[in-house]
Amino acid sequence: MTTDLRSWLALLDERGELGVLGAPIDPDQEVAAVLEHSDGRRAVRFDAVKGSRFPLVGNTLIGRSHLGPALGCATPEAAERFAAALDRPRSCRVVDRAEAPVLEEQLTGDALLSALPLTRQHEHDGGLYLTSALLSVRDPVSGTTNLSINRLQAAGERELRALLLPGRLRAVFTAAEAEGRDLDVAIVVGVHPLLVLASQSPADRALDDLEVASALASEPLPVVTAPSVDAVVPAEAEFLLEGRFRAGRREAEGPFGEFPRTYGPGGPAPVIELEAAWHRRDAVFQTILSGGREHFLVGGLPREALLLRALRKAGLDVAGLRLPESGSCRFDAVVALRDPAPGAVTTAMLTLFTGAVTVKTVTVVDDDVDVFDDEQIGWAVATRVQADRDLLVVPNAKGSSLDPSARAGVTAKLGIDATVPADDRGRFRQMRVAPPDPDRLRGHLAELGL
Numbered sequence: 001m002t003t004d005l006r007s008w009l010a011l012l013d014e015r016g017e018l019g020v021l022g023a024p025i026d027p028d029q030e031v032a033a034v035l036e037h038s039d040g041r042r043a044v045r046f047d048a049v050k051g052s053r054f055p056l057v058g059n060t061l062i063g064r065s066h067l068g069p070a071l072g073c074a075t076p077e078a079a080e081r082f083a084a085a086l087d088r089p090r091s092c093r094v095v096d097r098a099e100a101p102v103l104e105e106q107l108t109g110d111a112l113l114s115a116l117p118l119t120r121q122h123e124h125d126g127g128l129y130l131t132s133a134l135l136s137v138r139d140p141v142s143g144t145t146n147l148s149i150n151r152l153q154a155a156g157e158r159e160l161r162a163l164l165l166p167g168r169l170r171a172v173f174t175a176a177e178a179e180g181r182d183l184d185v186a187i188v189v190g191v192h193p194l195l196v197l198a199s200q201s202p203a204d205r206a207l208d209d210l211e212v213a214s215a216l217a218s219e220p221l222p223v224v225t226a227p228s229v230d231a232v233v234p235a236e237a238e239f240l241l242e243g244r245f246r247a248g249r250r251e252a253e254g255p256f257g258e259f260p261r262t263y264g265p266g267g268p269a270p271v272i273e274l275e276a277a278w279h280r281r282d283a284v285f286q287t288i289l290s291g292g293r294e295h296f297l298v299g300g301l302p303r304e305a306l307l308l309r310a311l312r313k314a315g316l317d318v319a320g321l322r323l324p325e326s327g328s329c330r331f332d333a334v335v336a337l338r339d340p341a342p343g344a345v346t347t348a349m350l351t352l353f354t355g356a357v358t359v360k361t362v363t364v365v366d367d368d369v370d371v372f373d374d375e376q377i378g379w380a381v382a383t384r385v386q387a388d389r390d391l392l393v394v395p396n397a398k399g400s401s402l403d404p405s406a407r408a409g410v411t412a413k414l415g416i417d418a419t420v421p422a423d424d425r426g427r428f429r430q431m432r433v434a435p436p437d438p439d440r441l442r443g444h445l446a447e448l449g450l
């Protein structure tokens with residue numbers, strides 16, 4: 001398993017999951033329209049984005065089935081694997097600048113942001129955005145590297161405006177600004193999905209997110225110190241932009257189509273001034289379709305990992321956990337418990353409500369229900385839930401600030417108990433067809449081409 005974007009794209013190509021579009025394409029919503037139509041089916045490389053000489057790739061994770069290959073495990077094990085990497089990060093391999101592919105070529109001349117295939121994805125988005133950029137910042141509290149993805153709106157050739165929701169980057173930036181200091185930032189674009197996932201690690205001031213990525217890779221992750229800012233970056237990234245958050249500066253940013261598939265509001269945002277840009281030879285730029293499956297899953301899997309840990313810590317026997325795509329892998333959680341003891345269902349609900357602030361609705365099922373099958377979940381709710389006895393509503397809790405139905409990020413939380421009473425399982429048993437000779441059945445189906 002290698003750890004750069006191009007090796008991942010080669011794998012997708014082998015699997016017949018990479019489409020290549022050679023026709024000229026408009027970065028203004030035309031790229032996003034193609035990605036939206038191919039979401040869940042194909043990654044797409046655009047070789048002729050108008051105005052840029054660099055190819056652009058999107059939908060690099062086309063669905064949940066990609067999480068296993070991306071992390072080098074079976075897909076149902078992906079959340080466990082991520083949780084293990086959080087528990088046991090691994091040192092990276094520091095390489096010399098001369099050996100770092102990301103520094104192979106420097107972008108010189110006046111054109112910097114206009115040379116890149118930036119996109120406007122949705123009709124009311126405030127402008128051209130970088131949507132897949134990983135911001136690498138050194139946390140002065142611990143000296144470790146924090147990675148995060150933040151939507152970045154381009155303004156002119158060298159200015160980016162960033163949305164910083166509450167989290168570690170915002171805490172580091174706020175502290176620097178309070179002392180009147182600018183904050184160095186290295187921005188990488190075009191990385192293997194394991195790095196995109198590692199960027200979504202929890203806001204733990206001691207954690208080195210690059211070391212989480214290194215633990216997810218089959219070999220220690222090669223990293224390099226950026227040439228002109230105090231930050232460490234993956235050496236095999238496709239692009240590196242170096243800059244500084246300016247203390248005290250705010251400029252208008254947004255609105256922007258967000259993961260709830262509604263617009264996140266615009267407002268004054270911190271400003272990054274760029275100083276230098278580097279890229280690999282034959283570099284490929286990357287975009288993430290905001291509100292697409294990749295956006296959902298990249299944020300969803302790390303949350304699933306954290307929540308699994310929290311449920312286990314609460315002493316629950318978890319058979320399965322999923323944040324379904326229909327809730328943007330943020331708002332809804334479904335958990336299957338093995339033989340839940342009295343009180344276990346409520347404990348699971350409260351753990352999930354508080355373990356990830358975005359989680360709003362929790363459905364608890366027994367382990368005969370497959371949490372990865374939407375129809376099974378719907379069936380369990382339809383046949384096992386009575387609204388007057390199986391619902392728990394917690395008003396006025398902290399939720400996602402991007403949920404359009406929340407009031408200033410305050411939301412109600414809903415728990416749905418779709419488990420069956422332990423002393424009455426027979427009544428709820430799923431019926432099934434059990435033919436006498438499974439081998440003969442397989443023969444019949446083969447004859448029918450099924």
Ligand SMILES: Cc1cc2nc3c(=O)[nH]c(=O)nc-3n(C[C@H](O)[C@H](O)[C@H](O)COP(=O)(O)O)c2cc1C
Nearest residue numbers: 148149150151163164165167168169199200203298
């Ligand atoms: C595609 C994508 C876009 C995101 N955009 C933003 C954003 O604009 N602002 C933000 O604060 N978080 C955004 N996030 C979430 C953060 O990247 C994530 O919460 C990260 O772990 C925050 O890191 P921090 O707490 O270490 O700062 C985005 C996540 C994804 C997957």
